[in-house]
Amino acid sequence: xxxxxxxxxxxxxxxxxxxxxxxxxxxxxxxxxxxxxxxxxxxxxxxxxxxxxxxxxxxxxxxxxxxxxxxxxxxxxxxxxxxxxxxxxxxxxxxxxxxxxxxxxxxxxxxxxxxxxxxxxxxxxxxxxxxxxxxxxxxxxxxxxxxxxxxxxxxxxxxxxxxxxxxxxxxxxxxxxxxxxxxxxxxxxxxxxxxxxxxxxxxxxxxxxxxxx
Amino acid sequence: xxxxxxxxxxxxxxxxxxxxxxxxxxxxxxxxxxxxxxxxxxxxxxxxxxxxxxxxxxxxxxxxxxxxxxxxxxxxxxxxxxxxxxxxxxxxxxxxxxxxxxxxx
Numbered sequence: 529x530x531x532x533x534x535x536x537x538x539x540x541x542x543x544x545x546x547x548x549x550x551x552x553x554x555x556x557x558x559x560x561x562x563x564x565x566x567x568x569x570x571x572x573x574x575x576x577x578x579x580x581x582x583x584x585x586x587x588x589x590x591x592x593x594x595x596x597x598x599x600x601x602x603x604x605x606x607x608x609x610x611x612x613x614x615x616x617x618x619x620x621x622x623x624x625x626x627x628x629x630x631x632x633x634x635x636x637x638x639x640x641x642x643x644x645x646x647x648x649x650x651x652x653x654x655x656x657x658x659x660x661x662x663x664x665x666x667x668x669x670x671x672x673x674x675x676x677x678x679x680x681x682x683x684x685x686x687x688x689x690x691x692x693x694x695x696x697x698x699x700x701x702x703x704x705x706x707x708x709x710x711x712x713x714x715x716x717x718x719x720x721x722x723x724x725x726x727x728x729x730x731x732x733x734x735x736x737x738x739x740x741x
Numbered sequence: 742x743x744x745x746x747x748x749x750x751x752x753x754x755x756x757x758x759x760x761x762x763x764x765x766x767x768x769x770x771x772x773x774x775x776x777x778x779x780x781x782x783x784x785x786x787x788x789x790x791x792x793x794x795x796x797x798x799x800x801x802x803x804x805x806x807x808x809x810x811x812x813x814x815x816x817x818x819x820x821x822x823x824x825x826x827x828x829x830x831x832x833x834x835x836x837x838x839x840x841x842x843x844x845x846x
Contacts, residue, residue, distance in 0.1 A: 533768070533838070539776035542788060592817075600784030601816065601823070602777050731783060731793075 540671055543604060547672050548727075550720025551590045556678060557717055558583035560685070560710025567689070567703035594721075598728040612669050619665040623658060630654050659686045674716070681709040755844050761806050762837045766791055767799045771826070771834045774809060779825035800824060808833055 547553075562579040569576060630653055660683045667675030689702030762771055769789045774780065780788075786796050803809045808830030812823045826834065 533772050535772065535776050538772055542773060542777055542780075545788065598783075599787055600781045601821070602780040602784045603823070605776065605778050728787065731786075 539605075539608070542602065543608070544671050545599070546595075546602075547670075547674075548720065549590075549595045549599070549724040550717040550722075551587055551595060552672070553674065553678075553717030553720060554590075554714055555583040555587040555717075557710050557712075557714030558586060560682075560706050560713060564703045564706040564710055567706060568700045594725075597730055598724070615665065615669045619661065623661060626657055626661070627654050630657075656683065656687065659683050678713055681712065685709040758840050758844070759833055759837045761802065761808070762833060764799070766795060767803060768837075770796070770799055770803065771808065771830065771837075774824060774826045775831065775834050779812060779823040781821060781823050785824065803830070 559580065562576075562582065565579055566573070566576045660679055663675055663679035663682050667673065667679060685705040685708075688705035692702040692705065693699055695701075762768055766789065769791075770785060773785060773788055782793075782796065782800075785791075785800075786793060789796065791799070800809060800811075804811060807827055809824050810827050812825060814821045814823055
């Protein structure tokens with residue numbers, strides 16, 4: 529019986545159950561769609577930045593009014609928070625190392641180039657690595673497996689966006705990559721949300737304040 | 742005689758197993774509360790698959806034994822009940838796991 533209780537697995541199961549509602553997916557999809565809008569209009573306009581508050585607000589409100597009444601509330605251990613902080617620290621060091629290595633390697637292979645030229649030559653690799661590593665790190669820390677797929681979509685969107693803009697010279701032309709990825713992620717999120725709502729209907733009577741005595 | 746003594750020594754850890762925790766539903770509750778800081782009634786219900794009545798009855802027994810405590814909190818100005826393992830509950834669960842491992846080894 530004890531062999532059947534893998535506490536790490538149990539903690540992971542409890543943790544990943546908080547992603548069953550698809551709300552984080554929809555929130556991420558909305559971030560992509562907000563990026564699309566910024567691309568279409570003017571990516572540098574600060575007036576468009578508040579658009580990115582919408583996904584955050586959506587997640588907070590949906591978690592409170594959709595998830596909590598159906599799934600209940602849980603506070604995870606401090607060990608999980610410590611693990612998250614440790615991983616953020618390691619990822620930051622790794623990114624700094626990666627950027628330094630890319631620059632050093634570039635300078636080593638092509639000594640005639642200045643650092644600025646090396647950055648210009650390797651900028652795509654550096655940015656690409658960062659763009660891919662950050663969401664992968666998030667996926668690992670949060671035990672959110674779908675996020676690995678989103679990391680690929682994010683990197684592809686970023687690359688397609690840059691290539692299209694370079695080809696056409698029009699910033700808005702790269703928006704389609706964000707739009708397609710954003711819609712895909714949102715649809716996945718909605719599918720999970722529908723499944724969650726079916727699986728966990730609202731309890732018939734209030735059970736959140738049951739007196740155990 | 743010697744074999745019988747050895748047999749009873751081997752079985753000795755079974756006698757030390759905490760019967761209160763050994764019941765599958767209570768074991769699930771204890772295990773979930775062991776891996777999180779605290780959880781409410783609904784969350785435990787969803788995770789363990791127990792009915793409200795069943796869960797309530799088992800948590801009452803665990804609370805009476807001093808293994809779990811009920812913490813009243815206010816969420817959105819509404820009273821909310823969170824459950825968590827006490828220090829004694831944590832020790833008892835750990836001892837139970839070690840005891841079971843000894844038995845099964």
